Amino acid sequence: MTLTESAPPKAERWTAQWKELYAEVVTTGLCTGCAGCVVTCPHDVIGYEHSEGKYLPFHLEEELGLDNCIHGEKGCTTCTRACPRFRAWEPAADMHLFGRVREPEEMGGIWRALYLTRASDDMVHKIGQDGGLVSAMLIWLMEHDYIEAAMVSGVEPDDAWKAKPVLARNTAEVLATAGSRYTYCANPLALRDAKEQGLSRLALVGMGCQTSSPPTMWDRKAGKVSKPFLFNIGLLCSKTFDDAIFPELFEAKYGLKKADMVKMNIKGVFQIWMKDGSFHEIDLKECHKWTREGCKNCPDFSAEHADVSTGGIGEDNDWTLTIVRTELGEEVINRMIADGSIIARPAQDDKEAMRLLRLLSIVSRRRWPEFADRAPSVGVPPPKKKADAPAPAPAAP
Ligand SMILES: Cc1cc2nc3c(=O)[nH]c(=O)nc-3n(C[C@H](O)[C@H](O)[C@H](O)COP(=O)(O)OP(=O)(O)OC[C@H]3O[C@@H](n4cnc5c(N)ncnc54)[C@H](O)[C@@H]3O)c2cc1C
């Protein structure tokens, strides 16, 4: 055997830049607006508008037109390396985190353990959306020096339901940003504040579209821009809504003013609690019209590339469904259980949560378009055919 025959195949050189990202992701409906490309661009030439109808990256320099990048022409490829929707992103992130790609039947991604958890601290538990696990974990990670701060979603000072990316640096800031807003919030944008403040050991809290970005960039060797992401907490997610749903549906049809809302949740229906103590349920079908554009092709319900993914599909609102995926996630959850920071019980006992996890993961995967890399569609069962309509009743004699 010659030397050439026995040498391992050379990895193909990665040359894709903004030009390819724009053509294959930004303009094709695959872009989720996660802001991964924006915060990692080493030349700061990708802008982002964090507002209704936008949530998309755009190129700030116009020399080569908005669809090309002069730094890309000179060899910069960071944005496509960081994009969790560019080409074969799912196998890339899987391989990096787990050393294998998911099996066809693993609709909710790869995991090591499944729990229902809640914060032991009553205040954290009460403030949290479900069991308060995410907030308890962020506080614990800071106290045990795993991280210095976390990229989370806060709200505008004059609007308690207008989400904005913020950096939480201590317990008070974690608690002030707990709970769920169902409009989009590109939490990775808080990386800029962290850089300005000299903080470089960070956790990212985000939906799957955001938490798939760090492992994708690690796998594609994006370099030092990927170093600050040390811990990844995923939020299960079917969709987010445009901000216009507040005035156009909740207020116009049901008289529910945004300023008077105290909590919302989605449990098969949109649930809204008001300051006056009233509680309202709105059919999700009515809300579909306000689905954010960037969510319409998203295949990832279960935040499949986080260290720990969290959701509220358990039997009751008091527990967080906790999907432990990585070795690091397992270490942290086990230590939190052992020192009493959280209470945990096996999630498999909650059959309905298990059924929903699989079903909703399948529903999201079915949205992935055929023109894109096929990996997210592998193993997805086709929708069941509707039962034949009953034969029409015989005509009256
Ligand atoms: C847009 C969205 C859709 C979701 N959809 C589902 C679903 O369909 N099924 C399901 O089971 N679970 C869903 N979840 C997850 C669920 O609502 C809880 O976030 C999860 O169970 C964790 O609960 P907790 O009490 O442990 O978290 P908490 O301790 O309350 O912490 C929640 C964390 O989420 C962050 N956050 C809040 N809103 C946003 C936002 N808009 N964007 C980014 N980060 C945010 C907060 O800053 C905080 O760090 C969704 C969450 C969001 C944000």
Ligand code: SF4
């Ligand atoms: S999906 Fe995220 S990383 Fe990819 S182009 Fe859109 S904003 Fe950028």
Ligand code: SF4
């Ligand atoms: S459905 Fe959720 S995870 Fe998917 S793009 Fe929308 S916000 Fe992101």
